[in-house]
Amino acid sequence: MEDRRGTNSNKQQNITIQNREKMQVTGVDNVVSFDDELVILETALGLLTIKGQDLHINKLNLDEGNVSIDGELVSLTYSDRSGIMGKSGGFLSRMFK
Numbered sequence: 624m625e626d627r628r629g630t631n632s633n634k635q636q637n638i639t640i641q642n643r644e645k646m647q648v649t650g651v652d653n654v655v656s657f658d659d660e661l662v663i664l665e666t667a668l669g670l671l672t673i674k675g676q677d678l679h680i681n682k683l684n685l686d687e688g689n690v691s692i693d694g695e696l697v698s699l700t701y702s703d704r705s706g707i708m709g710k711s712g713g714f715l716s717r718m719f720k
Contacts, residue, residue, distance in 0.1 A: 634667035634688075638699070646673070646692045651685065662692060665704070672700045 636650030650667035657663070657680055662673040667688075678694035 636667045643696045648690045651688045651690045670702045670704055674698045
């Protein structure tokens, strides 16, 4: 059964954080954007925005939906895809104006 985001509603997501320095995420469908201060992941439960400093994606396996991130983790925020992509041409187009 498909949910409103177009992903499989039976798909699960787990997040493990160790000492605000290492993070493992399952249920990842795509990496939307990343740099050393911001990582945006498209997940089974919506967009996951990770903010921090010196962020690095160490392991990425989209076939299995796993991502491992190292760095100083500051915040994690979920949002619906429509909220980030919006009406004004999308997140990435606004980012590069």
